[in-house]
Amino acid sequence: EIMNIIGKLDALHFVDLNANEQPFSLTFANWVKRCDDTLRRISTIKEECKRLKVNLRTPKNSTVFLDNIEALYRSRKKSNSLYFEEIEKKIKDKEIFISEQVNLLRRMHEDLNQLIQYKTVLSKAASVIGGGK
Secondary structure (H helix, E strand, C coil), rough: CCCHHHHHHHCCCCCCCCCCHHHCCCHHHHHHHHHHHHHHHHHHHHHHHHHHCCCCCCCCHHHHHHHHHHHHHCCCCHHHHHHHHHHEEEEEHHHHHHHHHHHHHHHHHHHHHHHHHHHHHEEEEEEEHHHCC
């Protein structure tokens, strides 16, 4: 919570106190990897939405975003520290769903193209035989 308050004041500055350490040996390295994976998933979802012309709603600014997060925190019956796990799971589930839908859409396009080609062949064959339009 304190980080959000400081962030709202635009008074936050990070200093790397472990500059001489290998990043993978730090205690929080697993968390950073999970955050990176989640960010990659979100980027993938955004790219698919853009490609498919799906409008995404975004907060007007960072203050509105932080206010929305605070409202979520107040409405939850779990510890705020467990919120990342919940977000991570939801993002994974959404990524899987979107991937399945994209694959289904791709197969439907392939089937449609195959049917169009089949119709074209049948039309040409009918005109050669002389029995159709």
